[in-house]
Amino acid sequence: MDYLDNLEQRSLYIIREAYSRYRNCALLWSTGKDSTAMLWIARKAFLGKIPFPVIHIDTTYNSKEVYTFREMYEKEWGLNLIIAQNKMAIEKGMGPECNEKSECCEALKTIALKKTLEENSCNVLLAGIRGDEHEVLVREKGISRQCMDIFPDTRNMQATILDMYQSEIKTDNRLRIHPMIFWTVTDIWHYIKREKIPVLSRYFAHSGKRYKNIGCEPCCTPVDSTATTVKKIIKEHEDIRAAGKNGKTAEPEDAYTIQKLKSLGYM
16 A cells, blocks of 8 residues: 555545444535545545535635536536525625625635535535645644544544544534545645546646636635646645745645634634
8 A cells, every 4th residue: 555545545434434423424625626636535435426415615706617617527426516605695795805805704605604504404524624734723633522422432543533623612513524634735636646536727837827726716816837737736846845945835824814714613
């Protein structure tokens, strides 16, 4: 078993165990590379057919390519796709161009997600968060009281199980599980290359620019790049690491914004 096989098996185990203990799961899919890799592994975990809903938070500010990609693979992979929207906020004109980022994200993402989880009775959410992307989440790794209910014999658990839970107990009694928390961005791209996982073309360079993150278009800024293939993206990340930039190849999100959204119930 090579390095990628080991990562895959750890994530497979977490996803299967979560579903075996809590049937009311949902998987969060942004159509980005990380959540699509997690979705790919979830399909493997259940022989191609995911037995729980897949949720896409639609702020209405995604690129056209995101919607095309979502519709294509919803059909091809037979997903039970649920679109989460805060229609009231959208109708009132809430958006990144007119509102503060945290305010907009709370309205169009957090509230939309919480409402969707409530309407579909989902108490366990699988999210494709990487540790090198969200350091504020990594600092909270541990076993919550809810985790003890699922895995009471913690002494005999694989160490990786500890990675899937957040230490805080949510007031809405929902459990967040992060099956990809021990992956790095380079791991993700190596896995995408090996498995031939489809990804959005926005990740590849066009006219010397490419996107490293997928989200609301007004909030995403392309970076200088000549990486037009997965292999070249991997090389780009390896070059950054070799240059000694703190050993990091990820693009960490703003810690304050993430912490504030988490306190409100997002991710």
